[in-house]
Amino acid sequence: MGRPRKFDEEQVLRAARDEFWRNGYAATSLDDLMKATGLGKGSLYGAFGDKRQLFLKVLSAYAHETAEGVCGAVARGDRAIEVLRGFFVPGPQDAVAEHHGPVAPTRGCFLANSSTELAARDPEVTGRARATYQAVEDCFTHAVAQAVADGDLPEDTNPRELGRLLLTIQQGLQFLTKTEMTPEAMREIGRATVDRLLPLPAAVS
Amino acid sequence: MGRPRKFDEEQVLRAARDEFWRNGYAATSLDDLMKATGLGKGSLYGAFGDKRQLFLKVLSAYAHETAEGVCGAVARGDRAIEVLRGFFVPGPQDAVAEHHGPVAPTRGCFLANSSTELAARDPEVTGRARATYQAVEDCFTHAVAQAVADGDLPEDTNPRELGRLLLTIQQGLQFLTKTEMTPEAMREIGRATVDRLLPLPAAVS
DNA sequence: CGAGTTATTGACCATATGGTCCAGTAAAAC
DNA sequence: GTTTTACTGGACCATATGGTCAATAACTCG
Numbered sequence: 001m002g003r004p005r006k007f008d009e010e011q012v013l014r015a016a017r018d019e020f021w022r023n024g025y026a027a028t029s030l031d032d033l034m035k036a037t038g039l040g041k042g043s044l045y046g047a048f049g050d051k052r053q054l055f056l057k058v059l060s061a062y063a064h065e066t067a068e069g070v071c072g073a074v075a076r077g078d079r080a081i082e083v084l085r086g087f088f089v090p091g092p093q094d095a096v097a098e099h100h101g102p103v104a105p106t107r108g109c110f111l112a113n114s115s116t117e118l119a120a121r122d123p124e125v126t127g128r129a130r131a132t133y134q135a136v137e138d139c140f141t142h143a144v145a146q147a148v149a150d151g152d153l154p155e156d157t158n159p160r161e162l163g164r165l166l167l168t169i170q171q172g173l174q175f176l177t178k179t180e181m182t183p184e185a186m187r188e189i190g191r192a193t194v195d196r197l198l199p200l201p202a203a204v205s
Numbered sequence: 206m207g208r209p210r211k212f213d214e215e216q217v218l219r220a221a222r223d224e225f226w227r228n229g230y231a232a233t234s235l236d237d238l239m240k241a242t243g244l245g246k247g248s249l250y251g252a253f254g255d256k257r258q259l260f261l262k263v264l265s266a267y268a269h270e271t272a273e274g275v276c277g278a279v280a281r282g283d284r285a286i287e288v289l290r291g292f293f294v295p296g297p298q299d300a301v302a303e304h305h306g307p308v309a310p311t312r313g314c315f316l317a318n319s320s321t322e323l324a325a326r327d328p329e330v331t332g333r334a335r336a337t338y339q340a341v342e343d344c345f346t347h348a349v350a351q352a353v354a355d356g357d358l359p360e361d362t363n364p365r366e367l368g369r370l371l372l373t374i375q376q377g378l379q380f381l382t383k384t385e386m387t388p389e390a391m392r393e394i395g396r397a398t399v400d401r402l403l404p405l406p407a408a409v410s
Numbered sequence: 411c412g413a414g415t416t417a418t419t420g421a422c423c424a425t426a427t428g429g430t431c432c433a434g435t436a437a438a439a440c
Numbered sequence: 441g442t443t444t445t446a447c448t449g450g451a452c453c454a455t456a457t458g459g460t461c462a463a464t465a466a467c468t469c470g
Contacts, residue, residue: 002416003466024322026231030458040419041459047417051458105324105331112380116321117229119310119383126310129384158397164390165397169370172377175317178324179334189373192366196402207446208436235428245449246429252447256428 005047012037012047017058021110024117025055056124062110063128067135074139080146081153085198087170088190105178112174133167140166153198162197169193210252217242217252222263226315229322230260261329267315268333272340279344285351286358290403292375293395310383317379338372345371358403367402374398 019028019036030041030051037044048054070087077083107113115129141163147153153162173189194200224241225233235246235256242249253259275292282288312318320334346368352358358367378394399405 001468002414003418003468005417006466022325024229024231026229027322029456031456042420042461043418045459107325108321113321115310115383116313116318116380117232119385120227120312126383126385130386133381133384133386161393161397164394165374165401168377168381168394169373170377171380172373172375175321175376175380176338176373178320178331179338180324180331181335181338185369188366189369192363192370196370206438207444208438208448210447211436212447234426236426247431247450248448250429 007037007039007043009047012039013058013061016054017062017110020055020058021107021113024113026117056128059111059114059125060128063132066109066111067132067139070136071139074143079152080143080150081198084140084143084147084166085194087166088173088193088198089187090190103180103182105180108178109174112171133171136170137163137167140164147198165197166193212242212244212248214252217244218263218266221259222267222315225260225263226312226318229318231322261333264316264319264330265333268337271314271316272337272344275341276344279348284357285348285355286403289345289348289352289371290399292371293378293398293403294392295395308385308387310385313383314379317376338376341375342368342372345369352403370402371398 015036015038016033019032022028023032028051030044033039033044033051033054034041039047044054048057073086074080074083077086111129111132114125118125119129120126137160141159144153144157144162144166145159148155148157148159169189173186176186176189220241220243221238224237227233228237233256235249238249238256238259239246244252249259253262278291279285279288282291316334316337319330323330324334325331346364349358349362349367349371350364353360353362353364374394378391381391381394
């Protein structure tokens with residue numbers, strides 16, 4: 001039926017997302033989007049509607065993936081406490097890309113960036129943000145409850161409370177990333193989180 | 206010395222800051238600034254230079270005030286642990302403005318918003334952010350050390366580590382504010398922080 | 411092939427934007 | 441009172457921006 005698209009939708013959405021991610025919504029122009037995706041204005045509008053619709057589309061996808069990622073990790077892991085710890089101390093596999101010297105501020109979390117820029121004025125964005133963070137909070141809470149059940153956290157732990165606190169720390173870390181805090185300091189914070197809030201389970205031996 | 210200014214500089218800077226705060230840098234137009242400050246373009250440019258210069262000026266002032274505020278509170282307080290706790294549980298005086306119903310996302314922290322929007326592309330902004338958060342971290346660290354000296358925290362506490370963790374939680378809370386998290390949840394997080402990381406000092410009796 | 415349908419391209423448009431300039435004006439210096 | 445200085449307001453400008461549209465190209469189905 002009709003002329004087939006010349007582009008790969010997923011690829012285009014990824015490119016658009018990266019552009020919004022890098023520069024924010026307001027600072028990303030249609031020109032930027034066109035260059036990044038390789039599409040002309042007409043195609044962009046025909047396929048995705050206007051700038052805002054495109055933005056919401058990629059934002060929603062990202063939010064969904066994020067929630068999936070976290071919940072998936074919790075669901076897949078066999079030891080809840082280990083999964084939780086993994087969110088705060090990078091596994092050995094991440095240690096490869098060690099590079100020293102001055103730290104460039106990273107682009108952070110796309111959803112967090114977008115919420116900061118737009119949540120106060122755009123209910124759509126606020127909605128996605130709220131739903132996503134609620135989901136992550138729930139996952140954390142669930143994992144904490146599981147860890148308590150596993151005997152890895154004290155009996156009297158309030159799972160929701162600790163889950164929320166962990167979410168807060170994770171978002172705080174995400175933010176500090178943008179302020180050129182040194183990786184060592186960030187690692188120390190992760191370590192402190194684990195030491196103080198997620199004490200090591202008894203040796204597995 | 207020529208004609209005197211018709212406006213109050215402080216007032217104008219506050220108005221401009223609020224405008225940037227509410228909408229972000231990119232989404233604030235010169236028109237917005239003119240309406241908010243009541244000045245014409247000519248005056249604005251004559252007095253403060255272009256948009257970016259004005260922005261950096263108000264951002265720097267804000268960052269400075271923030272750091273001053275935190276450090277001042279630490280310096281003034283007589284019990285370091287109490288000052289720290291005060292950052293996470295609202296004092297009784299703040300409880301007045303309780304309003305129920307749906308929570309509107311607030312504008313958050315101007316420096317955090319600006320860092321999120323611009324830090325990755327504007328070294329000036331990154332610089333202010335880094336300096337300010339470093340200062341706050343140092344204050345927290347200092348206060349923690351003081352609290353240890355006061356016997357309000359365990360001897361083996363690592364002040365820097367705990368200071369950084371507290372900074373992280375504070376920023377995380379600041380962020381979650383923008384996601385319409387309920388005030389009760391936020392309070393719970395504050396309470397959890399105090400309970401778990403800043404245990405109450407022995408009763409003052 | 412021809413009709414119908416859909417995608418692509420780039421010209422085009424109205425408006426918004428950041429920024430400059432200058433004629434006018436008000437206070438201060440003399 | 442005149443001159444000097446600096447502030448003000450708005451006209452003006454070049455460009456950027458988000459968005460539309462008509463012409464055309466590519467494919468499917470009859």
